[in-house]
Amino acid sequence: MTDPAPTRKAGSVGTVTTRHLDLPGPLPLDCGRELRGVRVAYETYGVLAPERDNVVLVCHALSGDAHAAGFAATPPAASTRDGFAAEDRDGGAGKGLGWWDGMIGPGKAFDTDRYFVVATNLLGGCGGTTGPSSLDPETGAPYGPDFPVVTVADMVRAERAFLAALGIERLAAVAGGSLGGMRALEWAIAYPDQVAAIVVIASTHALHPQGVAWNAIAREAIMRDPAWQGGRYQGTGHRPDAGMGVARMVGHITYLSAPALDAKFGRRLQFADDIRHTLTEPEYEVENYLRHQAEAFVRRFDANSYLYISRALTYFDLARQHGGSLAAAFADLTARTLLISFSSDWLYPPAASAEIAEALSALGKPVESHVIDAPYGHDCFLLEEARQTPLIRRFLDRTPTKETA
Amino acid sequence: MTDPAPTRKAGSVGTVTTRHLDLPGPLPLDCGRELRGVRVAYETYGVLAPERDNVVLVCHALSGDAHAAGFAATPPAASTRDGFAAEDRDGGAGKGLGWWDGMIGPGKAFDTDRYFVVATNLLGGCGGTTGPSSLDPETGAPYGPDFPVVTVADMVRAERAFLAALGIERLAAVAGGSLGGMRALEWAIAYPDQVAAIVVIASTHALHPQGVAWNAIAREAIMRDPAWQGGRYQGTGHRPDAGMGVARMVGHITYLSAPALDAKFGRRLQFADDIRHTLTEPEYEVENYLRHQAEAFVRRFDANSYLYISRALTYFDLARQHGGSLAAAFADLTARTLLISFSSDWLYPPAASAEIAEALSALGKPVESHVIDAPYGHDCFLLEEARQTPLIRRFLDRTPTKETA
Numbered sequence: 001m002t003d004p005a006p007t008r009k010a011g012s013v014g015t016v017t018t019r020h021l022d023l024p025g026p027l028p029l030d031c032g033r034e035l036r037g038v039r040v041a042y043e044t045y046g047v048l049a050p051e052r053d054n055v056v057l058v059c060h061a062l063s064g065d066a067h068a069a070g071f072a073a074t075p076p077a078a079s080t081r082d083g084f085a086a087e088d089r090d091g092g093a094g095k096g097l098g099w100w101d102g103m104i105g106p107g108k109a110f111d112t113d114r115y116f117v118v119a120t121n122l123l124g125g126c127g128g129t130t131g132p133s134s135l136d137p138e139t140g141a142p143y144g145p146d147f148p149v150v151t152v153a154d155m156v157r158a159e160r161a162f163l164a165a166l167g168i169e170r171l172a173a174v175a176g177g178s179l180g181g182m183r184a185l186e187w188a189i190a191y192p193d194q195v196a197a198i199v200v201i202a203s204t205h206a207l208h209p210q211g212v213a214w215n216a217i218a219r220e221a222i223m224r225d226p227a228w229q230g231g232r233y234q235g236t237g238h239r240p241d242a243g244m245g246v247a248r249m250v251g252h253i254t255y256l257s258a259p260a261l262d263a264k265f266g267r268r269l270q271f272a273d274d275i276r277h278t279l280t281e282p283e284y285e286v287e288n289y290l291r292h293q294a295e296a297f298v299r300r301f302d303a304n305s306y307l308y309i310s311r312a313l314t315y316f317d318l319a320r321q322h323g324g325s326l327a328a329a330f331a332d333l334t335a336r337t338l339l340i341s342f343s344s345d346w347l348y349p350p351a352a353s354a355e356i357a358e359a360l361s362a363l364g365k366p367v368e369s370h371v372i373d374a375p376y377g378h379d380c381f382l383l384e385e386a387r388q389t390p391l392i393r394r395f396l397d398r399t400p401t402k403e404t405a
Numbered sequence: 406m407t408d409p410a411p412t413r414k415a416g417s418v419g420t421v422t423t424r425h426l427d428l429p430g431p432l433p434l435d436c437g438r439e440l441r442g443v444r445v446a447y448e449t450y451g452v453l454a455p456e457r458d459n460v461v462l463v464c465h466a467l468s469g470d471a472h473a474a475g476f477a478a479t480p481p482a483a484s485t486r487d488g489f490a491a492e493d494r495d496g497g498a499g500k501g502l503g504w505w506d507g508m509i510g511p512g513k514a515f516d517t518d519r520y521f522v523v524a525t526n527l528l529g530g531c532g533g534t535t536g537p538s539s540l541d542p543e544t545g546a547p548y549g550p551d552f553p554v555v556t557v558a559d560m561v562r563a564e565r566a567f568l569a570a571l572g573i574e575r576l577a578a579v580a581g582g583s584l585g586g587m588r589a590l591e592w593a594i595a596y597p598d599q600v601a602a603i604v605v606i607a608s609t610h611a612l613h614p615q616g617v618a619w620n621a622i623a624r625e626a627i628m629r630d631p632a633w634q635g636g637r638y639q640g641t642g643h644r645p646d647a648g649m650g651v652a653r654m655v656g657h658i659t660y661l662s663a664p665a666l667d668a669k670f671g672r673r674l675q676f677a678d679d680i681r682h683t684l685t686e687p688e689y690e691v692e693n694y695l696r697h698q699a700e701a702f703v704r705r706f707d708a709n710s711y712l713y714i715s716r717a718l719t720y721f722d723l724a725r726q727h728g729g730s731l732a733a734a735f736a737d738l739t740a741r742t743l744l745i746s747f748s749s750d751w752l753y754p755p756a757a758s759a760e761i762a763e764a765l766s767a768l769g770k771p772v773e774s775h776v777i778d779a780p781y782g783h784d785c786f787l788l789e790e791a792r793q794t795p796l797i798r799r800f801l802d803r804t805p806t807k808e809t810a
Contacts (some may be wrong), residue, residue: 031682149682170709209666209691216692217654224647226631249622252638261614275720277436277554279712286614287461307684315680
């Protein structure tokens with residue numbers, strides 16, 4: 001077996017341009033409708049092997065996009081980092097750094113010296129792939145609320161059609177955190193003969209009811225904003241920024257752990273002398289942080305995309321989709337599975353990964369599961385790069401096509 | 406010592422009418438302003454002893470009012486139960502049952518055969534006590550956002566002035582859960598010679614940063630609703646119901662535990678056959694529950710009161726208010742203290758009560774602390790009546806004026 005340790009200092013993939021590909025055929029959807037003229041935004045890092053057997057598909061979470069690694073050729077005004085609460089951690093946003101740059105590159109977890117890493121923006125998103133803000137080719141107007149309610153399986157179907165158009169039929173691995181981990185699972189279940197391995201980080205087979213509730217509250221905040229206008233806000237000069245700001249605030253707090261908030265902000269006042277007896281102004285540092293994060297997010301994200309993606313990840317439920325049991329869901333799966341979760345993640349808790357591991361083990365499927373003890377909550381999947389890297393490198397090294405021992 | 410067990414089946418205080426009292430003088434506030442013409446809504450249960458030594462003041466939480474026990478003489482259209490997520494548990498709401506009826510009455514925790522129990526609506530509320538929806542006597546118009554930003558200490562100052570007007574100078578006990586527990590602590594600190602005992606349930610000396618954040622998000626949801634109109638919505642025909650609904654949804658989820666949500670709703674769909682691919686309609690039972698709770702709440706509560714009360718409980722910080730330490734805050738306290746917390750309460754966690762107990766013990770103050778192992782989260786203080794009752798009865802029995810052993 002190859003030594004999984006990086007043989008040289010991990011490097012950057014450099015400056016990257018997001019490209020676009022139009023799917024040649026219509027995309028059938030779970031709801032019964034189909035989408036025509038679907039465009040997929042994507043980036044690639046590393047070199048495709050002549051055998052086309054070194055492809056790793058990296059899947060982003062709710063607020064991410066196709067810019068997963070390197071520096072954006074045209075740095076955006078606002079951050080494109082997948083962000084969550086990790087958005088502001090290192091000033092990388094201003095440089096247009098990819099949302100998982102710490103994990104993708106030469107010598108990194110997804111080593112671009114070996115793998116051809118592909119990242120797409122998901123179906124329904126607002127980062128260049130067709131979504132509710134795209135023009136409906138049949139009307140010439142933005143879809144808005146007429147965009148079909150897509151599922152995680154639909155997103156994966158779009159990714160598969162996209163890869164087929166690139167001439168890629170098999171994946172060495174599909175990897176992602178949170179909603180990205182759901183897509184990795186869905187890939188291995190829907191297309192078992194095309195996926196050799198999946199890396200499922202801080203994810204679940206079905207969001208727990210509290211997570212369903214948080215997502216519902218975030219969507220309510222957007223839809224109750226009069227500026228949402230039933231979803232037809234494009235071109236009106238008004239956007240539901242107020243509501244989406246609240247949605248993002250809810251998200252931020254669920255992505256962090258209570259101890260992380262203690263450590264980061266405590267109960268520190270913005271003005272150290274005393275309280276100012278104000279309702280409208282942020283008084284505590286954490287209040288100011290929430291406002292800042294909300295403002296940054298509404299500049300870069302589309303509210304309808306938020307609604308559609310939130311709904312899709314809420315619907316995701318492998319047992320329900322497969323007759324009521326995880327055993328049935330995983331019956332035909334052949335991919336080796338790596339599960340990573342984080343002790344302080346209460347939105348996608350380790351228990352969910354344990355349930356997946358248990359179901360796979362009971363079926364005799366190859367699965368490896370790790371719980372990393374770390375304090376930052378769900379955001380760990382973006383922050384704890386150093387501790388995930390050796391686990392992922394070691395796991396990918398055992399992929400049959402790479403097996404050397 | 407008297408046997409703390411009820412000697413007969415616990416009963417009801419019967420039908421009760423909320424009364425009102427106007428404070429004779431102006432009320433000075435922490436912000437430097439003073440309020441004139443303050444009215445206090447209150448109810449009393451039981452009989453005041455000739456020695457006036459059997460008074461228990463019961464303090465409600467964020468969304469409660471003076472109707473703590475018995476049946477309302479005029480049942481309200483919407484529930485007046487303090488509610489939280491417990492609101493819908495027994496249909497009591499329709500009968501106008503007081504928010505802590507299970508705890509107050511003959512033979513109950515706060516035994517009206519022995520104690521004269523007084524419940525008021527807090528300063529800043531919307532249940533009959535002066536608050537932002539009251540008329541400013543100087544202008545004849547509602548205060549709205551011109552109402553002063555009050556603190557927990559201001560609320561306690563109003564309660565003290567109210568009791569003085571009733572001729573009550575000493576309290577056998579002050580009791581409350583959540584924000585009500587904060588007031589009990591504040592009473593014992595501000596007026597140590599007037600309080601013999603405090604019962605502090607599911608409360609804290611300072612809300613943790615995550616709780617500060619949830620409260621900030623709830624307030625943002627209200628203030629970002631255009632119908633809030635800077636707080637001057639009264640008389641306009643528009644109220645920030647949309648935003649306050651979101652605030653209430655956030656509240657509900659923080660009042661429950663994740664396991665309680667699992668047990669209560671799971672991931673059950675509203676329509677058992679399958680998902681319906683809808684953004685706007687509630688799909689899961691928990692989504693429907695949230696909408697229902699939001700609708701019920703906005704009918705009975707004033708949005709500005711929500712803002713003011715949320716701000717006050719966020720500000721509450723005994724260490725900050727007393728030079729930086731709990732030891733300094735508790736230095737002059739003489740009341741015996743009973744602390745009750747609940748294992749699954751993540752908004753007012755047992756750790757906060759433990760910090761209070763530790764600080765009191767270190768000063769040699771009499772304190773008794775219990776963590777009840779129960780799954781319902783913060784709502785336990787409204788739901789776990791049977792398990793709190795013997796603890797409270799036993800504790801109150803040891804109040805010097807009642808000591809018989």
